[in-house]
Amino acid sequence: MKTLRPTSTALRSYLQRVPLFAQCPEEDLDRVTGVAMLLQFERGEHGFHAGEKATRLDALVSGGAQIYRTLPDGSAKTLHLFSPPALLAEAAVFMGFPFPASCQFTEESLTLSFRREHLIELVERDPAFAWRLIGQLYRKLHEFTDMIASHGQKNAVSRVASYLLGFVRSARPEAPGAPACVTLPAPKKDIANYLGIRPESLSRTFAQLERAGAILVEGQSIRILQAEYLENILLDSDPAES
Numbered sequence: 001m002k003t004l005r006p007t008s009t010a011l012r013s014y015l016q017r018v019p020l021f022a023q024c025p026e027e028d029l030d031r032v033t034g035v036a037m038l039l040q041f042e043r044g045e046h047g048f049h050a051g052e053k054a055t056r057l058d059a060l061v062s063g064g065a066q067i068y069r070t071l072p073d074g075s076a077k078t079l080h081l082f083s084p085p086a087l088l089a090e091a092a093v094f095m096g097f098p099f100p101a102s103c104q105f106t107e108e109s110l111t112l113s114f115r116r117e118h119l120i121e122l123v124e125r126d127p128a129f130a131w132r133l134i135g136q137l138y139r140k141l142h143e144f145t146d147m148i149a150s151h152g153q154k155n156a157v158s159r160v161a162s163y164l165l166g167f168v169r170s171a172r173p174e175a176p177g178a179p180a181c182v183t184l185p186a187p188k189k190d191i192a193n194y195l196g197i198r199p200e201s202l203s204r205t206f207a208q209l210e211r212a213g214a215i216l217v218e219g220q221s222i223r224i225l226q227a228e229y230l231e232n233i234l235l236d237s238d239p240a241e242s
Helices: 008-015 026-035 090-095 116-125 127-151 156-170 188-195 199-211 227-235
Strands: 002-004 037-041 046-048 056-062 065-070 076-082 086-088 102-105 109-115 180-183 215-218 221-224
Touching: 008 026, 008 037, 008 109, 026 109, 026 116, 046 056, 056 090, 056 116, 065 086, 065 188, 076 188, 090 116, 109 116, 116 127, 156 180, 156 188, 156 199, 156 221, 156 227, 188 199, 199 215
Parallel strands: none
Antiparallel strands: 002 037, 037 109, 046 102, 056 086, 056 109, 065 076, 065 102, 180 221, 215 221
16 A cells, blocks of 8 residues: 555545545535545555454545455455445444455555544534435445345346446446446456356356347456347346356
8 A cells, every 4th residue: 555645636636536525515625635645556455354443434536446255265255346436345434343344456546545533523514424425325235235136146147137237227328329338347257256156157148248249348348239138138037048
């Protein structure tokens, strides 16, 4: 981890990328800018480990991160994958609990970091901030519910289709009617871990969907050409898998 020292103007521009802070009153935004730290993490570096006291909130503003938990057999299970902007483990920070899982960065990343006591002070000063925080927590809970629902799908094709459709709902097409373009937030092996399938199953599924004309895979970018095809997979009670 490396602490960078950007100008106040640069810090403010990063803050405005994060929905939780973008709507703060000017006075509070100035205050937050004054206490924010900009941290740089290398790929594979950890932001925190499970069991550590949650004294700092990180807001991902560039790069990518995964939240994972180590299972009794020593393997790691990916619980969340994040693209910027995103808050990392905000519930633990605000509730004063130890981190329930670990955070590892999937590529070189930047986070805006804030000490817990500064955020508590902001909540006390600006009640609307607390409501925005609740909104962020609700969104993350909804994503986690979607993940559990996806894991209930019978096969890899259904799980991948559900995962990609989650991006379609939130993506902003380049032009009206244009296909959604997804940048995967982590290496494909981590995506497979998140979906509970083998990396080779993910590769076969992408190839199958590409042959069907539903998607176009270009490295970490996926262009979703036929969202309806993915939706039909989920409507099918037992979709075929090659």
